[in-house]
Amino acid sequence: NAGVMQNPRHLVRRRGQEARLRCSPMKGHSHVYWYRQLPEEGLKFMVYLQKENIIDESGMPKERFSAEFPKEGPSILRIQQVVRGDSAAYFCASSPQGDWETQYFGPGTRLLVL
Amino acid sequence: DAKTTQPNSMESNEEEPVHLPCNHSTISGTDYIHWYRQLPSQGPEYVIHGLTSNVNNRMASLAIAEDRKSSTLILHRATLRDAAVYYCILRDIYNQGGKLIFGQGTELSVKP
Numbered sequence: 001n002a003g004v005m006q007n008p009r010h011l012v013r014r015r016g017q018e019a020r021l022r023c024s025p026m027k028g029h030s031h032v033y034w035y036r037q038l039p040e041e042g043l044k045f046m047v048y049l050q051k052e053n054i055i056d057e058s059g060m061p062k063e064r065f066s067a068e069f070p071k072e073g074p075s076i077l078r079i080q081q082v083v084r085g086d087s088a089a090y091f092c093a094s095s096p097q098g099d100w101e102t103q104y105f106g107p108g109t110r111l112l113v114l
Numbered sequence: 115d116a117k118t119t120q121p122n123s124m125e126s127n128e129e130e131p132v133h134l135p136c137n138h139s140t141i142s143g144t145d146y147i148h149w150y151r152q153l154p155s156q157g158p159e160y161v162i163h164g165l166t167s168n169v170n171n172r173m174a175s176l177a178i179a180e181d182r183k184s185s186t187l188i189l190h191r192a193t194l195r196d197a198a199v200y201y202c203i204l205r206d207i208y209n210q211g212g213k214l215i216f217g218q219g220t221e222l223s224v225k226p
Contacts (some may be wrong), residue, residue: 004157033213043158043201045213056213091157093214101146101205103214105157 002027004094004106012112019079019086021109025094032075033093033103034067043091049075082113118202123221126192134187134220136202141182144207149176149187150214151198158201158216161187165207197224 005024013019025032034046048056049069060067064082069075079086089110093103119137126132138147149161162169162176164185169176175188189196199219205212 035214035216042218043152043214043216045215048213059213093157101148101163102160103158105159108157 004092004104006090006092006106006109008109009107010110010112012114013082014114015083016081019082019111019113021077021079021090021092021111023075023077023092023094023106025075025092026096026104029094029096029104031095031097032069033095034075034077035091035093037089037091037108039088046077079111082111084113087111087113118204118217120200120202120217120220122218123223126189126196126222126224128194128224128226129191132189132192132196132222132224134189134200134202134222135184136186137184138202138204139183141204142206145204146207147176147178147182147185148203148205148214149174150201150203150216152201152219153195153198161200163205192222192224194224194226197222 007022030051032049035043036046037043045059047060047067052071064080066078089108091105091108093105095103146163146165148163150158151161152158162171162174164176164178177186199221201216201219203214
């Protein structure tokens with residue numbers, strides 16, 4: 001059973017461009033979480049999604065950031081008009097329906113904004 | 115979710131036991147104690163969790179104080195691969211499926 005997959009692993013964008021980060025949860029997992037780790041800081045929750053629904057987006061910045069988890073395909077974290085402060089590691093985690101206790105994390109996408 | 119307090123860093127020697135403490139004096143009766151760790155340049159990894167009783171698994175043991183205001187993660191024989199940041203996290207049993215709130219964690223270094 002493959003783990004949580006994230007791509008790309010590294011992404012370089014110039015200020016003002018868009019960044020799209022993809023997360024494929026573990027097989028059979030219907031819950032996806034996104035976290036951000038700024039340089040020298042801790043992990044911060046961003047958003048929690050189930051298939052086609054956003055359950056908790058309390059950690060999402062109000063502007064430029066959006067997330068989706070469609071019925072088919074990976075979850076996408078989209079950052080529009082990136083700024084240097086968006087440079088961070090973005091981690092996705094998944095958990096199965098009915099086993100809320102454990103979240104399984106992917107290797108992360110390192111976003112660098114020039 | 116209630117707050118936890120951990121030392122910023124700890125050192126250990128290889129093949130010796132390591133005791134990583136966590137204080138959670140405002141824990142509620144429905145809070146589970148979870149531990150995750152993050153190896154360098156990797157995503158976090160689940161280690162163990164418990165509610166009241168001590169817990170063991172292949173990775174570690176979790177010792178929970180009788181009043182539940184503190185807990186200790188025990189690595190029985192530290193290896194170089196155990197060098198990581200260890201996070202102690204409280205999760206309300208009613209917060210099923212919800213977010214993890216990470217603190218600063220304890221950075222464990224292991225000396226050969």
